[in-house]
Amino acid sequence: MKQNNTSKETNCIHSKFRDKDASGSINTPIHASSSYDYRTPAETVYPRYYNTVNQKEIVQKLCALEEGEDGLLFASGMAAISCTLFALLKAGDHVVFASQLYGGTFNLIKSEFPKFDLGFSFVSGNNARDFETAIQPNTRIIYIETPSNPLLDIIDIQVVAAVAKRHNLLTVIDNTFASPVNQNPLALGMDVVIHSGTKYLGGHSDLCFGAVITSAEIAEVLYKSAVNFGGSINAMDSYLIERSLKTLAVRVQRQNENAGLLAEFLSAHEMIGKVYYPGLKAHPGHEIASRQMRGFGGMLAFELKITDVQAVDCFLNGLSLIQPAISLGGVETIICSPARTSHIKMSREQRMEMGVTDSLLRLSTGIEKAEDLTGDLDFALNLVKQQAGNNMPA
Ligand SMILES: Cc1ncc(COP(=O)(O)O)c(C=O)c1O
Structure with a gap:
């Protein structure tokens, strides 16, 4: 699925996943269906299974833009963040967070984590030692946002990725402020990239959605929980997202x-x-x-x-x-x-x-x-x- 051999500009417009219908239309048809024949396809298609043609088309495009293998689209950026964290963690785990975060992410951690016995620490410095000293025996993830909302704090992505690798931890980054046009964290060693698509990916202040792009292996883990959490997007929004991405x-x-x-x-x-x-x-x-x-x-x-x-x-x-x-x-x-x-x-x-x-x-x-x-x-x-x-x- 990896397709990073063309430019950002081109990848915004073209996708290798093409489901063109017999009419020859150059745009992906809107599949406004929540019901699909289950008998012939290899997998049952259903919007909450994150596998409609319209959803897949966008994921493919974002994979090309973020240099990832697979991903999922959600009904908001917060749905993408919460699904990622809750899918990758289990009770008793701990996460090291950069302290400069979007307020909604901070609230999610503060109000939801204690209910599920999830520990967390905030790191205010941004060098390797700052992150390293916050790691505990039960730490599973390092989560950062760079540039951060709203102070444009910058964290060295490769340094954080190296610390995480040394301690066998997963790394998650909120790449919303940069957009995939300006920054590709997977290529710099991060494991999971999250976007509030409501911002640059949508780009016209008329859509609310989120995206996660990662490896095929991690996407599979996220997928199993995402189906249960159920924060998928619909065909009409998918159409508008794909249209927006062309000009990203x-x-x-x-x-x-x-x-x-x-x-x-x-x-x-x-x-x-x-x-x-x-x-x-x-x-x-x-x-x-x-x-x-x-x-x-x-x-x-x-x-x-x-x-x-x-x-x-x-x-x-x-x-x-x-x-x-x-x-x-x-x-x-x-x-x-x-x-x-x-x-x-x-x-x-x-x-x-x-x-x-x-x-x-x-x-x-x-x-x-x-x-x-x-x-x-x-x-x-x-x-x-x-x-x-x-x-x-x-
Ligand atoms: C950096 C960042 N991440 C995540 C979010 C949450 O996105 P959404 O509002 O689409 O849920 C926002 C929203 O402002 C944001 O600025």
Whole structure:
């Protein structure tokens, strides 16, 4: 099933798994059926068995993009994450998690793991020793997210993979922020790659799904539990996902460019306090990101120079093109406060420990013209300056 001999751009469009019907249509027909003849095929087809033509077509494409052998599609990114963890673990096991994680993943660990007697540790550093010292005799998995949501923290994937191999552990990575266009963790030694497809893979802010891409052997283990958990996707969504994937590479390349330009623009602006973007030379993970990513991604985060609620509200209200909204990865540029969205369910102390302040803003760059976006940001930042008047910090 492995098919990594062509480019990302081409793999987004073509798949080796072709179920073209007699009409000769170049698109995969939508098989809007939840019922299939069970007598002739080698395996019974059923949406919750993750084996409809529409599901398989997408998995094949994602395998080509992520350089994996097999995978599964789920009804959300969280369904992909929870199924992966619960399928690979058993009561009494322990997982080492990177501490910089999407808030929903953090909540899953904190609220569900204790119910099933699953242990966990969070590692805040990102070198080999940090991970190694967190490993316990019952550790089974190391789980990371790089670049992380929302602070764009970078972890050296090959270092984590090497630690895991030494201790005979499985490695899982949430690759949502990078997308398979910018980063391929399986080729760097990870065992399982997860995506919230709701973000870049879907790319138009109109779909919710998740994906797991891995080896054939691990996919088989996941499959056995996924059938029981039942978080599969339907034919209509599958059609839209396949359609979205065709433009993934061009969308992400444009988002990379725009994010780079916006990060430079914000870094140079007098009203900005701090910018988090791995493409900036000043970012602590820049050198590692340059090695393991093809592009630095479309996500960035920043703090205004004035961080009080009035200044942040004035800034958000002053934007006209960039929409304050949850989620990310779509063609339109959106902005949000992680403290009030992606990380809202964490306690304030937990958030502050992660560095997710009340005033942090996260920008998901779309594919608009960069000058229109910088113009919008500049206008809103100048409103904050006017409002501050003589109270501007030095
Ligand atoms: C990095 C990351 N992983 C996973 C998820 C969960 O995805 P979903 O909302 O599709 O369940 C999100 C959602 O924001 C995310 O940002």
